[in-house]
Amino acid sequence: MNKRTSFSRGLTDWYKKNARRLPWRETRDPYKIWISEVMLQQTTVNAVIPYYEKWIKTFPTVEALKNAPLQEILKAWQGLGYYQRAKNLHKAAQIICAQYNGAFPQAPEKLRKLPGFGPYTTGAVASIAFNLPRTIIDANVRRVVMRLLALNGYADTSQDQRIEEFLQKAIPRKNAGTFNQALMELGALICRSREPLCRVCPVKTHCAAYEKGIQEIIPKPKKRIIQDLDVAIGILQRGNKYLVQKRPSKGLLADLWEFPGGKVKNRESPQEAVQRELKEELGVSIDSTEHLMNVQHFYTRFRVKLHVFRCTSKDYPKTNALRKWVLLKKLNEYPMPSGSAKIVDWLMIKNNRVMPLMNSATGFRAHRMLEVVVKGITLKNN
Numbered sequence: 001m002n003k004r005t006s007f008s009r010g011l012t013d014w015y016k017k018n019a020r021r022l023p024w025r026e027t028r029d030p031y032k033i034w035i036s037e038v039m040l041q042q043t044t045v046n047a048v049i050p051y052y053e054k055w056i057k058t059f060p061t062v063e064a065l066k067n068a069p070l071q072e073i074l075k076a077w078q079g080l081g082y083y084q085r086a087k088n089l090h091k092a093a094q095i096i097c098a099q100y101n102g103a104f105p106q107a108p109e110k111l112r113k114l115p116g117f118g119p120y121t122t123g124a125v126a127s128i129a130f131n132l133p134r135t136i137i138d139a140n141v142r143r144v145v146m147r148l149l150a151l152n153g154y155a156d157t158s159q160d161q162r163i164e165e166f167l168q169k170a171i172p173r174k175n176a177g178t179f180n181q182a183l184m185e186l187g188a189l190i191c192r193s194r195e196p197l198c199r200v201c202p203v204k205t206h207c208a209a210y211e212k213g214i215q216e217i218i219p220k221p222k223k224r225i226i227q228d229l230d231v232a233i234g235i236l237q238r239g240n241k242y243l244v245q246k247r248p249s250k251g252l253l254a255d256l257w258e259f260p261g262g263k264v265k266n267r268e269s270p271q272e273a274v275q276r277e278l279k280e281e282l283g284v285s286i287d288s289t290e291h292l293m294n295v296q297h298f299y300t301r302f303r304v305k306l307h308v309f310r311c312t313s314k315d316y317p318k319t320n321a322l323r324k325w326v327l328l329k330k331l332n333e334y335p336m337p338s339g340s341a342k343i344v345d346w347l348m349i350k351n352n353r354v355m356p357l358m359n360s361a362t363g364f365r366a367h368r369m370l371e372v373v374v375k376g377i378t379l380k381n382n
């Protein structure tokens, strides 16, 4: 057996014995594999499972996804972030139904032309659903191969040419899907970013970093600069309805619904900011504000603190298709950024509303709600 075969065989044998049982691994349906792979680009496996299960129940086929309204799709995606990906799922489903009669094209060149199909998604669907020998590089694969080859530097796309050359030689012509999944699983379970478990690694005899004892310093750790943002949010209530508005269709968090408000400027208190923002956005003067709570939310590069105020005004702002008064019990039907969704959860608890089985913001189940709220929100009067 040559070195290349021994590497891929050792890896895939290990995977067959040790792979986690995950819902998308029980199927070869390209639609389900596609959905899982796009979701997995957003967050961890454990966080994806409830989203995936709910998604497949709601949109069981590519046709069902094509027929669903965008608002329902964004709602199902809520909490995963990068909402453009959810929009691309919808657009791609429409093309698959219109051009391929609802059957996924197998040729990678055709897959690649679908919205949202970059090299990773194309390779994942082609190899896992159709077993075509297409390589894939995600964060786990990049780290594992950098260590196998003892490549110096940061784990970024500048490494990918060397990694691709290695993968092209290593990927078996048959069982490419298993090989790709095995490499990702190795990165998740054994070749972890911190404290890799080299002693039980099935490919340690092929690993240059392990041989040199430098696996802990590959790849070079990145310093992440996190920016703090303070945002003031105004809760306006009319009877038992709340004012929400839709974000523009382009840009950050496009097409999602949220409570009015905006960034706190330098030398401005959150209370002053909410009054200014509501005047600018809605054209209403705020008579009184009551601080309700603070909500923390983390994005890749931002740590956002939402200062939430109950606001009262003599004037009601003008409403239209993009700005509405919505009953509290209906707010959960609107796709929202996670911070706004946490506020809705809090309002539901304060108003003794029964929580939905699946939390809109985080995908956690109802019985964990209180814990989620306490984690993300600092309550003022509770």
Ligand code: SF4
Residues within 6 Å of the ligand: 144, 147, 148, 190, 191, 192, 196, 197, 198, 199, 201, 202, 203, 204, 207, 208, 209, 210, 215
């Ligand atoms: S030997 Fe260690 S560093 Fe090398 S691939 Fe295995 S777990 Fe990763």
